[in-house]
Amino acid sequence: MSEPTDLDALRRLMPPPKDGDSTVDWAAIASSWGKPFPDDFRHFMEVYGAGAVQNYLSIGRPEPKVPLEQAPRDGMVIETANAEADWETEEKTPELEGTSPVLITWGVSATADMLCWDASDDDPAKWPVVVYHRNDMLWSRYDCGMVEFLVRSFRAEWPENPLGGEFLWDVSEVTFQAQG
Numbered sequence: 264m265s266e267p268t269d270l271d272a273l274r275r276l277m278p279p280p281k282d283g284d285s286t287v288d289w290a291a292i293a294s295s296w297g298k299p300f301p302d303d304f305r306h307f308m309e310v311y312g313a314g315a316v317q318n319y320l321s322i323g324r325p326e327p328k329v330p331l332e333q334a335p336r337d338g339m340v341i342e343t344a345n346a347e348a349d350w351e352t353e354e355k356t357p358e359l360e361g362t363s364p365v366l367i368t369w370g371v372s373a374t375a376d377m378l379c380w381d382a383s384d385d386d387p388a389k390w391p392v393v394v395y396h397r398n399d400m401l402w403s404r405y406d407c408g409m410v411e412f413l414v415r416s417f418r419a420e421w422p423e424n425p426l427g428g429e430f431l432w433d434v435s436e437v438t439f440q441a442q443g
Contacts, residue, residue, distance in 0.1 A: 269410040270306055276417050277437035279310045287325050295327035296367065301380070301387040303410040304369060313442040316413070319430035320378070322370045324442065342368035346377045349395055355402040364393060369409055374398060374427030380409070398427040 287308055293299040304325075313324035326339045334340035346366045355362075364381035371377055375397040380390040381404065392405040392412040403425060405412050415421060419433035426432070 269303065269408070269414055270310070272414045273307075273410050274310070276414065276435070277311075277316065277439050280312070280314065280439055280441040282312070282441045289325075291327055292325050295329070296382075297328075298382060298385070299387055300325060300367075301390055301408055303408040307410055311439055311441065315440045315442070317430040317434070317438055318440065319373045319428055320370050320426075321372070337371075339368060342371055342377060343379070346379050346395060349377065350402065353395065353400050353402060356404065359393070359402055359404055366393065372397075372426050372428060373430075376426045378409075378412075394425050396425065396427055 287305070289299065289305060307322075308325065311322075313322060315321050323337070323339055323342075326335065328340055331340065331344055343366055346368045350364070350366060362381075364379075365383045366379045367382045368377050368379045377395040377397075379393045379395070380387075381393045382390050384390060388408070390408070392407060392409060393402060394405065395402050405415075405421070405425065407415065412425075413431070416425060416431045417434050417437055424432040431437070
């Protein structure tokens with residue numbers, strides 16, 4: 264994956280909002296989760312911030328990992344706990360059978376799909392995207408980072424749509440609404 268090229272492609276497909284640019288204490292995030300987050304996600308947050316893609320995919324502000332009872336509702340910690348619970352009970356594609364990924368949720372769709380990283384590797388640049396497709400009740404892995412995943416979804420470059428809705432599939436112009 265060529266991260267700057269992917270981010271440039273994303274900017275062409277999805278112009279950044281004027282009010283993006285989430286300032287994040289990445290050292291605090293890394294300390295709380297026990298690992299740094301991928302550079303493409305960090306650059307995405309600098310350019311776009313938290314918000315919604317096509318009013319369909321919510322990409323929340325990165326938050327420190329805290330006990331569930333202290334976590335903001337519908338935030339990264341709660342959604343990661345939801346993903347971990349679904350991982351235990353739902354079907355997986357063959358390459359994921361028998362694996363035990365370290366999941367961190369970075370996005371949730373309006374059709375209740377969960378977009379996560381498998382953060383098992385020490386190098387966050389090697390974290391694949393792992394998606395729970397709620398309609399199919401199936402976990403699948405995509406061997407790329409978050410930005411490349413989005414670009415390839417917008418361009419319909421996967422064998423099939425990885426998400427339950429068609430809002431991000433094969434689109435030439437994408438809107439991003441920054442979280443206000």
